[in-house]
Amino acid sequence: xxxxxxxxxxxxxxxxxxxxxxxxxxxxxxxxxxxxxxxxxxxxxxxxxxxxxxxxxxxxxxxxxxxxxxxxxxxxxxxxxxxxxxxxxxxxxxxxxxxxxxxxxxxxxxxxxxxxxxxxxxxxxxxxxxxxxxxxxxxxxxxxxxxxxxxxxxxxxxxxxxxxxxxxxxxxxxxxxxxxxxxxxxxxxxxxxxxxxxxxxxxxxxxxxxxxxxxxxxxxxxxxxxxxxxxxxxxxxxxxxxxxxxxxxxxxxxxxxxxxxxxxxxxxxxxxxxxxxxxxxxxxxxxxxxxxxxxxxxxxxxxxxxxxxxxxxxxxxxxxxxxxxxxxxxxxxxxxxxxxxxxxxxxxxxxxxxxxxxxxxxxxxxxxxxxxxxxxxxxxxxxxxxxxxxxxxxxxxxxxxxxxxxxxxxxxxxxxxxxxxxxxxxxxxxxxxxxxxxxxxxxxxxxxxxxxxxxxxxxxxxxxxxxxxxxxxxxxxxxxxxxxxxxxxxxxxxxxxxxxxxxxxxxxxxxxxxxxxxxxxxxxxxxxxxxxxxxxxxxxxxxxxxxxxxxxxxxxxxxxxxxxxxxxxxxxxxxxxxxxxxxxxxxxxxxxxxxxxxxxxxxxxxxxxxxxxxxxxxxxxxxxxxxxxxxxxxxxxxxxxxxxxxxxxxxxxxxxxxxxxxxxxxxxxxxxxxxxxxxxxxxxxxxxxxxxxxxxxxxxxxxx
Numbered sequence: 106x107x108x109x110x111x112x113x114x115x116x117x118x119x120x121x122x123x124x125x126x127x128x129x130x131x132x133x134x135x136x137x138x139x140x141x142x143x144x145x146x147x148x149x150x151x152x153x154x155x156x157x158x159x160x161x162x163x164x165x166x167x168x169x170x171x172x173x174x175x176x177x178x179x180x181x182x183x184x185x186x187x188x189x190x191x192x193x194x195x196x197x198x199x200x201x202x203x204x205x206x207x208x209x210x211x212x213x214x215x216x217x218x219x220x221x222x223x224x225x226x227x228x229x230x231x232x233x234x235x236x237x238x239x240x241x242x243x244x245x246x247x248x249x250x251x252x253x254x255x256x257x258x259x260x261x262x263x264x265x266x267x268x269x270x271x272x273x274x275x276x277x278x279x280x281x282x283x284x285x286x287x288x289x290x291x292x293x294x295x296x297x298x299x300x301x302x303x304x305x306x307x308x309x310x311x312x313x314x315x316x317x318x319x320x321x322x323x324x325x326x327x328x329x330x331x332x333x334x335x336x337x338x339x340x341x342x343x344x345x346x347x348x349x350x351x352x353x354x355x356x357x358x359x360x361x362x363x364x365x366x367x368x369x370x371x372x373x374x375x376x377x378x379x380x381x382x383x384x385x386x387x388x389x390x391x392x393x394x395x396x397x398x399x400x401x402x403x404x405x406x407x408x409x410x411x412x413x414x415x416x417x418x419x420x421x422x423x424x425x426x427x428x429x430x431x432x433x434x435x436x437x438x439x440x441x442x443x444x445x446x447x448x449x450x451x452x453x454x455x456x457x458x459x460x461x462x463x464x465x466x467x468x469x470x471x472x473x474x475x476x477x478x479x480x481x482x483x484x485x486x487x488x489x490x491x492x493x494x495x496x497x498x499x500x501x502x503x504x505x506x507x508x509x510x511x512x513x514x515x516x517x518x519x520x521x522x523x524x525x526x527x528x529x530x531x532x533x534x535x536x537x538x539x540x541x542x543x544x545x546x547x548x549x550x551x552x553x554x555x556x557x558x559x560x561x562x563x564x565x566x567x568x569x570x571x572x573x574x575x576x577x578x579x580x581x582x583x584x585x586x587x588x589x590x591x592x593x594x595x596x597x598x599x600x601x602x603x604x605x606x607x608x609x610x611x612x613x614x615x616x617x618x619x620x621x622x623x624x625x626x627x628x629x630x631x632x633x634x635x636x637x638x639x640x641x642x643x644x645x646x647x648x649x650x651x652x653x654x655x656x657x658x659x660x661x662x663x664x665x666x667x668x669x670x671x672x673x674x675x676x677x678x679x680x681x682x683x684x685x686x687x688x689x690x691x692x693x694x695x696x697x698x699x700x701x702x703x704x705x706x707x708x709x710x711x712x713x714x715x716x717x718x719x720x721x722x723x724x725x726x727x728x729x730x731x732x733x734x735x736x737x738x739x740x741x742x743x744x745x746x747x748x749x750x751x752x753x754x755x756x757x758x759x760x761x762x763x764x765x766x767x768x769x770x771x772x773x774x775x776x777x778x779x780x781x782x783x784x785x786x787x788x789x790x791x792x793x794x795x796x797x798x799x800x801x802x803x804x805x806x807x808x809x
Contacts, residue, residue, distance in 0.1 A: 123175045124774040127217040127277045128535060131350040132415035135537035135732050137775035141782035143736035146806060147751045147761045153783060153805040154197030155766070158184035160799070166596055166622075167797045168770060169789025170275075170533070170729070172217045175776040176227075179242070183215040185789055185799055187233045191245060195778035197803060201245035205233040210620040216347070216533065216771075217277045219285060221308050228308065230285055232274035234619075235259045237287065239311065252311030259289060262313045263302055264322075265337070270299040271624040276412075276533070279348040279357060281388035283308045286357045288344030291365070293406070295579050295667045297628045298365035300336075301343020303384075305391060315391030319343065319361055319379045326393070327378035339373055341365035342380035346533055347412030349428075351442065356394055358428055359384040360409030367406040368516045368556060369669045371463030376401050383413060383430050383438070385445065395445035399430065399438055401467035404459070404515055405556075406527055407433050411535035411730070415442060419543060419699050429538070429698065431547050434512055435480030435530035436473050437696060449475035449701055459515035461558060462668055466515045475701030479531075479694040480549045481686075483511035484524045484677075490687050492715070493679050500685040503677070507555055516558050516671070524686070526554040527674055534730025534743060534772050539754060545696045546731045546739050546754070548709055551724075553677040553686050559587070562668040573640025576633055579670050580626065586673050589641070596622070596792070604642045612638035683712075684726075691724030691744060693731065695757060705757035710744025728792055730772040732784070742769025742786050745793045749773075749786055749804075767791075767798020781805050 121138050128135050142150065158169070167185035174181045180194040190202040205211075211233070218231040220242065227242035237259055239251035247255025259274060260267045271292045278287035285306045291299040305314040319342040320335065321327040331339065341364040349358045364373050364380040381400035386393055400407045410433050418427040418439075426442040439448045453469040481488075489501045507520035514521055529550045536547040561579055578587065584597040591599035603612070613634045619625035626634070677685040684690050688708070695704040710725030725745035732740045738760070739752045747768045751761040767790030775784050783803045791797040 122777040123177075124776045125174055125176045125220055127172055127174070127219070127279075127347060128349070128412055128772070129732070129774075131279060131352055133347065133349040133412040133535065134414060134416070134540070135535060135730060135772065136539055136734070137732065138735045139775055139777055139782045140734060140736035141777070142734070142738065142784070142806060144738065144753055144760060147736075147738055149806055150751070150761055150763070150784075150804045151807055153803045155803075156192055156197040156199070156801045158182070158190060158799050158801065159186060159188065162797065166791045167789065168214050168791040169787040169798070170214050170216045170771050171787045172772040173774050173785060173787065173801065174218060174220050175774060175778070176220045176222070176242075178778055180785065180801075181218050181220060181229055181242070182787065182801060183218065183231070185791075185797065186211045187213075187215050189218060189229065189231055189240065189245065191242070194776060194783070195781065197801070203240055203245040203247075205236065205238060209234075210618060212619045212625070213273045213290065213622070214275055216275055219277045219280055221280050221285075223283070230308065231277065232259070232287070235272050237274070237306065237311070239308075250310065257306060257311040262304060262316060263300055264316070265300070267299045269628045270297055270340075271619070271626070272299045274345075276345060276347045279350045280308060281350050281352065281355060281357060284314055284388060286348055286350075286359075286386075286388060288346075288348065288359065290345045291340055291343050292624060293341050293363060293365045293367045294583050295366050295670050296626075297338070298340020300339065301341050301345070301361065303344050303359055303386065305388070317384075317386055317391050317393070319384070320364070321378065330376040330378045331373060332375065335373055339364060342377070344384070346408065346410050347535070349413050349415050350388065351415055354443075355388050357386050357388045358413045358415065359386060360411070360413055360430060362408030363400070363403035363406055366667055368404055368558065368671055369461060369464060369667055370402055370404060371461070371465070372667065373402075374465045376467060377403070381407060381409060383409065383428070383440070397438070397440060397445055399432060399471060401470060402465075404464070404466060405513065405523060410529055410532050414536055414538045414545065416538045416543075416698075417540065418448070420448070427698075429536070429545055431531035431536050433525060433527070433529040433531060435478040435482065435525050435549060437476055437479070437545065437698070438473055439698060447473070449473060456513040457510070457515065460517065461515070462562070464515065470513050476696050476698065477703060479547060479692070479696060479703060479706070480525045480529070480551050484509050484522050484553045484686055488686050490679060490683065490685055492683055492720075493681055496679045496681075500677075500679055504685070516556050518558050518560060520555050520557040522553050522677065523556050524553040525550060526552040526676070528552070528726075528728070532728055534728060537731045537733040537739065539733045541735060542755070543697070543699050544704055544754065545698050546733055547694050547696065548727050548731060548741060548743055549692050549694060550726050551686065551690050551692070552684050552726050555675050555677050557672045557675075559670045559672060560668065561670050573636035573638070576629075576637050577640050581637070583671055583673050584623075592673060592675070600641055609635070609638040609642060612641060688723035691727045693739070693741060693752060693757070695754065707752070707757040707759070709741065710746045710748070712746070726793055728770040732773045732775050734775055740773050740775070740784050742771065742773065742788075745795060747790070747795060763804070765802060766800050768793070768795045781808075
């Protein structure tokens, strides 16, 4: 019988002292039972080792979002360019490195790898671009018997031609016995999108074992919640944020994202199962056990942003098997793990209709009655920041000019406030569950964003399909801006002077292949890519290099015929770059799930210039989650000030902090090696207009 190392609820000796799974264990607890480091000595923590995974590229906005694994004294992680490496966990000495991008540009980010072992063999499974790889854990060499020479093409097995569609997997899958269950990231903007089906692969051979259609086919449950033929073309509803496995029941818990495209659903009228759902699947067969849809017909990009936490909860002196799902809206949905019944009541609340063409917003959305939300739910005029009196009136005027009625106000042409923002509330760093006190720890953002829809109907009807300006507005402006000036956080670069850096052919190649955070637009024809390139270069006559001849099949870029695009992902900031809402802007929360209450909330992060003005810590926008330990501590990086902190898990008091070489926008791991407890975090930076980094830093108590 094949089995993975680690047993979930009854963890092996190695699993209790190490961190063998994304999120610590199959149940995604983000918890360590180690207590060598505790409240009384955490102030003595010092850097034990630092590992530079590659050379620093200062001109890029690269990131490391990896939650590293530690198994049998070896640490496994990934670099900014998605190289996979193994280190001695006690010293940080490199043992091997594997580069999946020898001849191409890396695409996307990586949040971790999967470790699997049986008898004398152990493997690392990870994804890069649209490939799933299997490596020998001891050497880093590809397992040639897995798939095709060590890898499997994730574009295959979707039941439709997905070769030209964008698909990859940022977050590691989960293993049940000898099966790897994997979700994917797909295009969620205007244009063709791949379906977000959940798939299972044989760990040893790479063979596809089963597929669950998150966009149901005819005859399958949920098919009637979509237009009749939507299953042929609709995309999204993908489990990109991570999974959790109940090993005793053989079930995998899958949180899904929104159907595509995110902000207009006139071509997908209906409830849209299994988008935005907590979906429970039998890991052996791929059959559905139960589901609960947390957002109906999503129009707000309210993907379920993190792996669920499987836990045992004491209510009225009775132990209940439960599952907790955190959300971008700042809620915790809590269900009985076996039945899917809510542990606390969930009420369907009415919300306003949409005034966009052909849109039919769902009339109600589910809201938990307990525990209370861990982030504010509306941005009202009284909440406008007073940090800068000079800009207060300007921000208030802007707020009053758009729609801001709290959760689930539909997108509009005049602008709609999304709060908590596109990145939460909760985000992909996940929550940590402490079985000792039965608290759930989760960090939150309270950042308002403004979504403004753009009507492109007249443009699409009056111009040729290959018109570069139209295609740019439809496909590229959501990141680089309608005016091509990029975004204020510099995540997406300006393109106004792109001709000084790239030729037409280079632009076409990047549209074809993707690079970094930019997806590939394989569905575009060569004339369409050329039209975009010439539009960006300004004057076609000045193009010094003609595009090379390429044979492509016809696949119109406007296949979805969405009548709307949008102006991009725009934070609502004042003239100094601070959020337009009063603090707090980032928090760390302890939620007593058994009592349905917030036990404590503290700010997470600070700005030196505001502290110098005598202002209390405001908290900052934050990415990456917490880890909780039996030593009474919650460890978290995440904050924009690039610090790593330890909090008392009972009171929220900050007990220790240190400056990292770059932002720790990842979830830390806790483990023991050679009798010494370590806490390690990836310091990749690159988000929120902070510098990029390449290091992993491990902390421990001084050696005796």
